[in-house]
Amino acid sequence: MYDFVVVGVGPAGARFSRRAAEAGYDVLAFEQGRLGEPLACSGHVSGDIWQYAGEGARDDLLQNEVYGARFHVEGPESDFEDFYKTEVVSNVIDRVGLDRHLAELAREAGAEVREDHTVTNVDEGDDSVTVTVRGPDGVADVEAKMVAGCDGPTSRVRRDLDLPEPDELLHGVLGFSDEEDHGDRVDVHLTMPEFFAWRIPRGDAGVEYGLAASPGPDVNELFDDLVGPAGYDVDVTKRCSGLIPVGPADSVTSHRGFLVGDAAAQTKPFTGGGILYGMRSADHAAREIEPDRPGTLGAYEAAWRDELATEIRLGHWIRRAYSLPEPVQRLGLKAFSGEIGVHMDRPTSVFSREHLASWLGRS
Numbered sequence: 064m065y066d067f068v069v070v071g072v073g074p075a076g077a078r079f080s081r082r083a084a085e086a087g088y089d090v091l092a093f094e095q096g097r098l099g100e101p102l103a104c105s106g107h108v109s110g111d112i113w114q115y116a117g118e119g120a121r122d123d124l125l126q127n128e129v130y131g132a133r134f135h136v137e138g139p140e141s142d143f144e145d146f147y148k149t150e151v152v153s154n155v156i157d158r159v160g161l162d163r164h165l166a167e168l169a170r171e172a173g174a175e176v177r178e179d180h181t182v183t184n185v186d187e188g189d190d191s192v193t194v195t196v197r198g199p200d201g202v203a204d205v206e207a208k209m210v211a212g213c214d215g216p217t218s219r220v221r222r223d224l225d226l227p228e229p230d231e232l233l234h235g236v237l238g239f240s241d242e243e244d245h246g247d248r249v250d251v252h253l254t255m256p257e258f259f260a261w262r263i264p265r266g267d268a269g270v271e272y273g274l275a276a277s278p279g280p281d282v283n284e285l286f287d288d289l290v291g292p293a294g295y296d297v298d299v300t301k302r303c304s305g306l307i308p309v310g311p312a313d314s315v316t317s318h319r320g321f322l323v324g325d326a327a328a329q330t331k332p333f334t335g336g337g338i339l340y341g342m343r344s345a346d347h348a349a350r351e352i353e354p355d356r357p358g359t360l361g362a363y364e365a366a367w368r369d370e371l372a373t374e375i376r377l378g379h380w381i382r383r384a385y386s387l388p389e390p391v392q393r394l395g396l397k398a399f400s401g402e403i404g405v406h407m408d409r410p411t412s413v414f415s416r417e418h419l420a421s422w423l424g425r426s
């Protein structure tokens with residue numbers, strides 16, 4: 064019997080598999096397709112990402128460095144307010160490459176990672192879990208002491224363990240043009256229902272256009288407007304889409320199972336970003352959970368909430384600003400624009416000495 068079966072090998076599943084294997088546990092991880100595919104993510108992350116990567120990864124994965132964001136309350140031609148740092152704020156990375164790299168690190172640590180294996184059922188017993196998996200050689204049952212649901216926003220594990228759903232699922236769409244752009248600003252348009260649209264320069268890898276919105280409006284039509292003649296007016300290929308869970312439920316653990324990453328809605332409510340929150344939570348899971356002691360699941364639940372709950376709560380407040388009336392948004396952006404000291408993964412850094420100093424310095 065395995066100690067852990069991990070369902071899904073995105074950043075959260077790969078990180079948990081690696082850390083649990085390093086701790087000496089027997090880990091078997093299933094990924095339903097090929098690692099990193101299909102792409103449905105901008106791969107726009109803070110420099111913290113490199114703490115989770117191996118040697119040489121930065122050279123292979125980094126596409127561009129970003130120093131700030133231009134915020135628009137309307138479309139591409141409108142005025143904007145510039146928010147920036149004198150040092151790098153964020154990195155634009157090859158997300159497919161990241162997933163493959165993280166999975167390789169998990170394999171090197173001793174975890175068994177199987178691609179093209181879809182988990183179709185999870186049955187939780189008193190002393191073990193039975194995971195049914197369909198692979199190239201047919202259907203099989205695998206026994207483990209615990210199951211880790213790292214299977215993304217529409218998690219099958221979450222459903223089978225009868226765990227509550229996230230508060231909300233936003234719908235995101237992305238597309239890429241082949242313009243070469245090494246610019247150091249992303250553009251953010253506060254024009255979407257309860258969220259925003261963006262343009263990200265990806266160096267030699269082209270330019271990404273994207274948006275996310277709450278369910279309701281047809282996001283594909285909104286995307287056509289963003290890249291069409293009334294918007295950026297560019298040729299976009301490779302369109303893709305995905306869901307962004309927001310607002311973790313009250314519980315992400317059961318008797319012999321637990322959720323990590325998007326399955327647990329461990330995301331930033333004001334950007335939808337979840338790569339780093341998922342991996343930080345995976346580290347808590349690997350440190351706290353002992354497969355022979357289901358009682359340790361409570362320690363995981365407490366540890367990740369201790370680290371992220373305040374950031375997530377503040378992130379919900381920031382997101383409310385996206386729905387303010389346009390004149391209020393204009394005033395707010397003008398008041399806060401300029402040099403900032405905020406860390407993109409830590410909204411609470413808005414209260415940091417660094418940020419307050421740069422804000423007071425210009426007021």
Ligand SMILES: Cc1cc2nc3c(=O)[nH]c(=O)nc-3n(C[C@H](O)[C@H](O)[C@H](O)COP(=O)(O)OP(=O)(O)OC[C@H]3O[C@@H](n4cnc5c(N)ncnc54)[C@H](O)[C@@H]3O)c2cc1C
Pocket residue numbers: 070071072073074075076093094095096099100103104105106107108180181182183213214215216219235236237273274275304305306307323324325326330335336337338339341
């Ligand atoms: C449009 C868009 C843009 C985004 N941009 C950013 C960004 O710039 N920065 C950022 O930090 N975050 C971004 N995100 C969010 C980010 O993609 C997620 O937070 C992140 O991928 C979560 O990682 P995860 O490992 O939890 O889940 P996932 O990356 O979704 O991985 C889950 C894995 O589980 C597999 N799986 C699912 N079901 C099964 C099954 N039954 N059996 C086996 N395998 C299964 C899937 O194939 C998948 O590989 C974006 C999301 C969207 C939709």
